[in-house]
Amino acid sequence: MATVDLDNIKKRFGTTEVIKGVSVNVQDGEFVVIVGPSGCGKSTLLRMVAGLETISEGELRINGRRANDLEPMDRDIAMVFQNYALYPHMSVAQNMGYGLKIAGLPKPEIAAKVAEAARLLQLTELLDRKPKQLSGGQRQRVAMGRAIVREPSVFLFDEPLSNLDAKLRVQMRLEIKELQSKLGITSLYVTHDQVEAMTMADRMIVMNAGVAEQIGTPLDVYERPETLFAAQFIGSPSMNVIKAEGREGGLHVGEMVLPNPTGVEGPVMLGLRPEHLVPDPEGPIEMQVLLAEPLGANTLLHGKLASGTGFTASLPGVHRVMAGEGALRLTIEARNMHLFDSETGRRLG
Amino acid sequence: MAREITGMVERRGMGLWLTHLLMIAGVLVIFFPIWLAFVASTVTQPEIVKPPMPLWPGDRFVENYTAALFSGVNVPVLTMLANSMVMAIGIAVGKIIISLLSAFAIVYFRFPGRNIFFWLIFLTLMLPVEVRIVPTYQVIAGFGMLNSYSGLIFPLIASATATFLFRQFFLTIPDELAEAARVDGARPMRFFWDILLPMSRTNIAALFVILFIYGWNQYLWPLLITTDPSMNTIVMGIKQMFPSGDDVADWPVIMATSILAMVPPVVVVISMQKLFIRGLVDSEK
C-alpha cells in the first residue's frame, strides 16, 4: 500500500515544456484519474511516475521516499499499456509470470500466484494460449493480470480501454474499478474519455496543455469547475459558454437579462449546463431551435441565441420540436450558473 | 484481389495445361545440366569422352562416389566438405550474432557516436570482400591466419546487410514492449535474451539459410588464403580438380564432387524451408 506525491513536477523535451508543474498527493488506496484532451501530457506525467521518462524538475515520492532516480522495477509499480504490450511469443501464464520469474521466485510460487490472478480475472481457461489467440478484451485482462500478480504498491494505467469497442469498454471499466477497490491498490489512471473519468475516479486531475486545471472529486469538478476548460471538458453535452456583462438589473446577454447571483460587474463568461435548463414560458433565455436529437431518455436541442451564439439544451423525455418552429424559452436556477473571468478563465465566486 | 483468386482457381482446360506445360519445360531446362552432371558421375571415364554423351545413369555410382569422398583428385572430398561446412556455419552464425548485437545497440541505446557507428556500418555495404581483398589478405597474413578456419571466417563476418535487416525488424517492435519488460524488471540483456531473440526466430532462420549459402559459395577468398590442400573448401576444390597441362581429367569423380557440393545447401534450404518462408513473408511478431 502506498501514497504517491508529485511535487511541482515538470518535464521538458529539449526546450519545450510539456508538463508545467503538477502537484498532487495521492492517498493510499485512492483511484486518481488523469483526464484531458489528446496531447496535453497525460501519458508523459504517468510515464514519469513509472520511471520511463526522467523528471526534469520537481520531486516524486512513492510511499514518502524520493523516487526521481529509481529504475521502474525499484519503484514497486505495475503498468498497463494502451496496446497491452504483451510478449507475443509467451503464453498467457508466462506473460503474467515474467516479472516474478525475473525477481527470482521459485516456479511453484509463480504458478500459484498466476493461477490466483487468473481466477480473479477469469483467465484460467486461457493460460496456455498465446496473445494472438485472444480477443481484445481478453488481452486487456491479461495485461491487468500481469500487473496484479506482482502485488505492486501502485497501478499505473495508460488509456487501457481505448482499443476496445464501446460495450466492452463499459464492462471493463466496471471490472477494473471493482478489482481496484477489492485489492485496495493506489492507482493512477490516464484517459481522454471524461465519462470514464467521471465513473471511475475517486479524484480526478483535469489536465490541459501540461497544466492541472483542477484536482477534485468528479462531482466537485462537475458542480464547481474551477476553470472554463474544466467546465467545458467535463459533462456531456458540454457546457454552454456565453459572453455576458454584469450591469444594473442583472447579467446581460444581448437582449436577455439573467439574474446575477454574485453581483459581478463588467464582462464575464457565463456557463450553463444543457441539462440544467428548464422550459419556462416566462424564462429569461430565448433560443432558436435548429436541430433536435432524441436520445430517448432525454432530447438534445441544438440551436442559437438571438446573438448568434450556439446553444444546446438537454430536456428530459421526448420533445417533438420541429426545426424552425421558433423560439423556446428556458430558465435556470441561480445555483446552476457558473461565472468565469473573461480573461483568465478562472471561476468567479 | 478476391476476384483474381477465384479466376485462378476456376481456370480449367487449355489454360491450365498450357501453364503447366510451360512450368514443366522451365524446370526441365534448369534441371537438365544437373541431370547431366549426375549421369556423368555414375559412368566410366571412357563413356563420357566418347560422343554421344550418355543420358541415363550408369552402374558406377558407388565406385565413383567412394573415390570422390575418400581420395578425390588432390584432397578427399570429405575433407573439403568438412572445411566448407565449418566455414559456412562459422560465417552464418558469426554474422547473425554480430548483427543481432549491433542492431540491438543501435535501436535500443542512446550512446555517444551512435550515428557515426551507424554510418560506419552502412559504409561497409560499399566494401564487399572483392574490393578490400588485398588489404584484408595483408591483415590476415600478418596475423598468421593463412590456411586456418579463423582466416576463412573472420573477414567475412562483419555484415551491414544483416545488421540492417535486424534493425528494421527491431524498429517494428512497439516501444511499449521494451518498457513493459523494464517495468517487469528485465535488464537490457535479459530483454534481449527473453524477448527480442525469441521474437526474431523466423528472421534468424531466414538469414541463416541465406548466409549459409553465401558462405558455402565463397570462392575467391578461400582460393587466396588456403594454399594447403587440406584446408581447401569444396567450391574452390572443384576448380582445382581441373587438370592443368596434359593431365587427364577424371570427369566422373569431378562430377560426383559437384553433386556432393550441392547437397548441404539443398539440405539446409529444405529443412528450414518452413521457417525461412515465414521469415521472408509474414511479419509475425
Ligand SMILES: Nc1ncnc2c1ncn2[C@@H]1O[C@H](COP(=O)(O)OP(=O)(O)O)[C@@H](O)[C@H]1O
Ligand atoms: N519523446 C518525446 N519527445 C518530444 N516530445 C514529446 C515526446 N513525448 C511526448 N512529447 C510531446 O509531449 C506532449 C504530450 O504528449 P503525451 O503525454 O503523449 O500526451 P497525451 O498522452 O496526453 O495524449 C505532446 O505534445 C507530444 O508531442
Ligand SMILES: [Mg+2]
Ligand atoms: Mg497518451
